[in-house]
Amino acid sequence: EQLNVVGSWSSLPLHKAYEAPFWGETLPEASGGKITTQVTTHNEMNLGVADVFRLLGQGVYDVAMTVGDYAVSDAPELEGLDVPLVAMDAAKAKAAVDAARPMVDEIFANRFNSKVLAIAPYPPQVVFCNKEVASLDDLKGLKIRASGRMTAKFLEALDAEGVNVAFSEVPGALQKGVVDCAVTGAGSGYSAGWWEVSTHLLTIPLGGWDPVVTAMNMDKWNSLDAGTQELITDQIATKFEAPAWDSAQGALLNDIACLTGNGECESGDKRSMVLVEATDADIAKARDILEAKVLPEWAERAGADWAKRWNDSVGKVVGVSIASK
Amino acid sequence: MIPFITIGLLGLLSLSIPVGIVLFLLGFGVDQFFSLFPLLRGLGNMVWSTSNSATLIAIPFFVLLGEILVRSGIAERTYAALDKWVSWLPGGLIHANVATATMFSATSGSSVATAATVATVAMPQADRLGYDPRLFSGAIAAGGTLGIMIPPSINLIVYGFLTQTSIPQLFLAGLLPGILLALAFMLVTVCICVIWPSLGGERRRFPLREMIGGLGDLLPIFLLFSAIIGAIYKGWATPTEAASVGVGGALLIAAMFGGVSLGMISEAIVGTVKITSMIMLVIIGASFLNFTLSAAGLSSEMRNLLENLGFGPLMTIFVVVLIYIVLGFFIETLSLMVVTIPIVVPIVTGLGYDPVWFGILMIVLIEMALITPPVGLNLYVVQGARKSGNMSEVMVGAAPYAFTMLCMVGVLIAYPDLALILPRLLQ
Amino acid sequence: MAERILLAVRIWNKRIALATGFILLACAGLVLVDITMRQLGSSLGGTDEISGYVMAIATAWGMSFALTELSHVRIDFLRSNTPQKTRVLFDLFALFSLAMTVAIIANQCWPVVATTLKNASTANTPLETPLALVQIPWFAGWLWFAFSSWLIFLSAMVLVVKGRFKKVEGVIGIASAQEEWL
Ligand code: NA
Numbered sequence: 060e061q062l063n064v065v066g067s068w069s070s071l072p073l074h075k076a077y078e079a080p081f082w083g084e085t086l087p088e089a090s091g092g093k094i095t096t097q098v099t100t101h102n103e104m105n106l107g108v109a110d111v112f113r114l115l116g117q118g119v120y121d122v123a124m125t126v127g128d129y130a131v132s133d134a135p136e137l138e139g140l141d142v143p144l145v146a147m148d149a150a151k152a153k154a155a156v157d158a159a160r161p162m163v164d165e166i167f168a169n170r171f172n173s174k175v176l177a178i179a180p181y182p183p184q185v186v187f188c189n190k191e192v193a194s195l196d197d198l199k200g201l202k203i204r205a206s207g208r209m210t211a212k213f214l215e216a217l218d219a220e221g222v223n224v225a226f227s228e229v230p231g232a233l234q235k236g237v238v239d240c241a242v243t244g245a246g247s248g249y250s251a252g253w254w255e256v257s258t259h260l261l262t263i264p265l266g267g268w269d270p271v272v273t274a275m276n277m278d279k280w281n282s283l284d285a286g287t288q289e290l291i292t293d294q295i296a297t298k299f300e301a302p303a304w305d306s307a308q309g310a311l312l313n314d315i316a317c318l319t320g321n322g323e324c325e326s327g328d329k330r331s332m333v334l335v336e337a338t339d340a341d342i343a344k345a346r347d348i349l350e351a352k353v354l355p356e357w358a359e360r361a362g363a364d365w366a367k368r369w370n371d372s373v374g375k376v377v378g379v380s381i382a383s384k
Numbered sequence: 385m386i387p388f389i390t391i392g393l394l395g396l397l398s399l400s401i402p403v404g405i406v407l408f409l410l411g412f413g414v415d416q417f418f419s420l421f422p423l424l425r426g427l428g429n430m431v432w433s434t435s436n437s438a439t440l441i442a443i444p445f446f447v448l449l450g451e452i453l454v455r456s457g458i459a460e461r462t463y464a465a466l467d468k469w470v471s472w473l474p475g476g477l478i479h480a481n482v483a484t485a486t487m488f489s490a491t492s493g494s495s496v497a498t499a500a501t502v503a504t505v506a507m508p509q510a511d512r513l514g515y516d517p518r519l520f521s522g523a524i525a526a527g528g529t530l531g532i533m534i535p536p537s538i539n540l541i542v543y544g545f546l547t548q549t550s551i552p553q554l555f556l557a558g559l560l561p562g563i564l565l566a567l568a569f570m571l572v573t574v575c576i577c578v579i580w581p582s583l584g585g586e587r588r589r590f591p592l593r594e595m596i597g598g599l600g601d602l603l604p605i606f607l608l609f610s611a612i613i614g615a616i617y618k619g620w621a622t623p624t625e626a627a628s629v630g631v632g633g634a635l636l637i638a639a640m641f642g643g644v645s646l647g648m649i650s651e652a653i654v655g656t657v658k659i660t661s662m663i664m665l666v667i668i669g670a671s672f673l674n675f676t677l678s679a680a681g682l683s684s685e686m687r688n689l690l691e692n693l694g695f696g697p698l699m700t701i702f703v704v705v706l707i708y709i710v711l712g713f714f715i716e717t718l719s720l721m722v723v724t725i726p727i728v729v730p731i732v733t734g735l736g737y738d739p740v741w742f743g744i745l746m747i748v749l750i751e752m753a754l755i756t757p758p759v760g761l762n763l764y765v766v767q768g769a770r771k772s773g774n775m776s777e778v779m780v781g782a783a784p785y786a787f788t789m790l791c792m793v794g795v796l797i798a799y800p801d802l803a804l805i806l807p808r809l810l811q
Numbered sequence: 812m813a814e815r816i817l818l819a820v821r822i823w824n825k826r827i828a829l830a831t832g833f834i835l836l837a838c839a840g841l842v843l844v845d846i847t848m849r850q851l852g853s854s855l856g857g858t859d860e861i862s863g864y865v866m867a868i869a870t871a872w873g874m875s876f877a878l879t880e881l882s883h884v885r886i887d888f889l890r891s892n893t894p895q896k897t898r899v900l901f902d903l904f905a906l907f908s909l910a911m912t913v914a915i916i917a918n919q920c921w922p923v924v925a926t927t928l929k930n931a932s933t934a935n936t937p938l939e940t941p942l943a944l945v946q947i948p949w950f951a952g953w954l955w956f957a958f959s960s961w962l963i964f965l966s967a968m969v970l971v972v973k974g975r976f977k978k979v980e981g982v983i984g985i986a987s988a989q990e991e992w993l
């Protein structure tokens with residue numbers, strides 16, 4: 060069985076450390092040669108991020124993975140997979156994703172003609188600021204570079220201004236004050252040198268955890284025999300999903316240590332950004348905004364049914380609830 | 385698959401099928417013969433997401449800027465003013481061609497637009513003053529290529545966009561090599577015209593008073609350059625947004641010179657639509673071909689090939705340079721960039737080279753491709769502006785300049801700081 | 812008849828190009844306003860998103876104009892060294908390849924719009940632009956490109972059959988003196 064696999068960003072750790080080895084070696088070996096694969100990434104194919112799952116559904120390739128948030132154009136209900144600021148650590152994020160899994164399965168089956176195989180985390184999206192910031196409230200009035208519709212809406216509700224800047228231009232933009240803060244994974248910000256041009260690191264996941272969904276074209280999935288299906292499901296859960304989640308919290312702590320100089324840094328030299336951790340007041344404030352504004356708006360986009368299902372699953376796990384209208 | 389692509393490309397191109405369409409046809413071929421997957425179904429999304437780009441809108445803006453400068457007469461005045469300053473050199477007016485191209489490069493993001501601008505104002509002079517048409521037109525074609533080296537530059541924007549490299553840094557990096565290249569072009573012209581004086585036409589001296597009087601006509605271009613580049617480095621505008629600053633500035637300057645009318649603007653925007661669509665057909669075709677090639681595994685095949693050669697960093701760079709020179713003969717330049725960047729740049733940066741430096745190196749190679757036959761867009765532009773004569777004359781005339789660019793490649797490899805010093809100093 | 816069709820396509824393309832050009836100019840103006848407003852401490856927001864849509868739509872609608880103005884780049888070294896009748900054959904074949912290809916493209920663009928309509932897709936941005944609003948004009952542009960290239964091809968065929976090679980070369984050949992290159 061030949062599988063054409065399209066991975067997420069080729070330059071990021073999730074692809075290098077987990078996707079590429081799993082699809083390139085682990086799975087073909089575990090199948091005893093029955094499954095062969097050809098692995099590329101969506102950026103190498105020059106695909107627009109919003110097209111990855113559309114084309115998967117049309118059978119242009121067999122397996123694809125990308126950040127779920129990229130596909131919300133076609134499925135507003137998918138925004139519920141990654142609500143910012145509800146999960147402060149990897150364990151909680153994992154619990155939220157697990158709770159959302161049945162919904163995600165259904166969304167992918169209906170909207171993208173695909174079978175979800177796994178959901179793995181990107182590094183949580185933290186905030187680099189070149190302004191003195193001590194709490195969530197201080198973001199008010201600042202210009203912030205963030206991506207994702209729900210994060211943008213959250214910033215709007217916070218009276219901060221969303222600014223669109225390409226990733227490669229962020230250091231210049233922070234330096235010149237085009238933006239005051241920018242959101243990205245702690246590891247990406249460390250390796251891209253954002254610590255040179257920013258002073259404060261807010262470790263609250265303002266951009267959420269950017270879960271990456273791995274899915275297979277539904278027709279392809281149905282054409283596989285039960286044994287192969289089981290093999291893939293087992294292997295991906297134990298050899299891809301689990302290790303990716305296990306390392307998430309450790310990687311986050313390591314990256315924070317590298318950026319702030321507090322603790323052991325395994326990836327290189329320590330830097331000395333000011334660490335700003337979320338206080339209980341911040342978390343409470345975030346919840347207020349989510350419940351009062353951001354989530355009800357999402358419920359309108361996605362429909363009341365999805366809001367209810369979210370309340371009963373993810374909402375229960377993270378302790379947030381959308382008031383019904 | 386590589387022989388198929390090569391033969392198919394050359395064959396279809398020589399049938400005089402439009403270049404953009406050739407790329408689509410090759411994509412269809414790859415889909416049909418080398419892929420188990422229905423890649424054609426990705427075509428529509430490819431067309432949409434390639435053209436739905438806030439980055440690429442810099443193309444029409446820069447083209448429009450050039451159109452306004454030509455149609456308002458500013459281009460002609462600039463040329464006349466520079467003529468007074470440089471025509472005493474052996475080679476005479478040919479230096480004005482290079483100098484005008486250099487000036488316009490500083491406001492234009494595209495080599496085609498730069499060459500077209502200079503060709504439009506310079507060509508009428510060639511016969512009148514008895515210049516050898518070969519060197520005269522070759523200098524325009526070559527000088528025009530500076531449009532993508534001296535900032536602003538659409539190609540550097542595309543490079544930065546595809547490789548996640550800072551575009552302002554790329555712009556800074558292109559400045560010194562661009563100026564050096566312009567000076568080298570003039571030096572080569574002097575050498576050639578000293579050896580064969582008949583090629584150079586008449587050398588003319590102007591009184592100092594006239595020379596100084598001409599400086600005023602250079603002011604508009606200086607102002608425009610300052611506005612575009614200033615907006616970027618002050619952090620007011622992104623490199624793409626700065627193109628709209630250029631359009632606004634050009635309109636303002638044209639208005640001050642009394643050259644704005646509804647008719648002029650209509651002509652300018654119609655010309656812009658034409659050139660933009662021409663370029664975009666090629667870019668979209670290249671994106672689709674690239675998509676089919678990487679889906680069929682050619683990208684990884686190529687990467688493995690390059691990696692398995694086991695060459696050291698320097699040797700790999702030489703191989704890459706060689707590949708670009710050869711491909712540059714046949715492939716249109718933006719498609720050449722779009723198709724090769726995802727394969728080549730990760731390898732090169734993996735070897736420890738600076739992506740900003742490699743971007744500049746690639747631009748020199750791309751500039752070369754613009755003036756090497758059979759597919760050299762600038763040659764066609766200049767030939768298009770001539771009223772008579774054969775295409776091969778322009779090709780011959782451009783050859784010494786192409787050789788100069790090759791030397792520049794060597795210089796950049798030997799002294800990477802030439803590109804990197806400005807970004808480092810101004811960081 | 813064939814000549815009238817060719818002329819009509821040309822005239823319409825010119826009008827379309829004019830409209831498209833003004834939209835591009837307006838977009839440049841919009842971006843300028845946004846840059847200025849940012850300096851004054853506020854922002855329109857979403858101009859980059861709008862620029863992208865303008866680019867996609869302008870590109871699609873400009874394609875046919877570039878065709879009637881003979882601006883799509885073609886490599887001439889073989890063709891230009893042949894007699895007129897052969898040159899016209901080159902031109903016809905090139906135009907046929909173009910018309911076929913563009914028909915395939917337009918055909919493949921429809922599923923993009925269809926998916927958007929089916930999912931009522933909106934942009935993944937604060938503007939939440941309904942994508943159908945921008946993709947339908949974009950698709951219509953490609954449809955026009957496909958339709959007009961077939962019209963031109965068929966008309967050119969008719970002229971060839973009538974033996975009017977000089978006319979055909981003027982309409983679908985390669986522009987020899989393009990002083991309007993810029
Ligand atoms: Na330039």
Ligand code: NA
Nearest residue numbers: 712753756759
């Ligand atoms: Na060439």
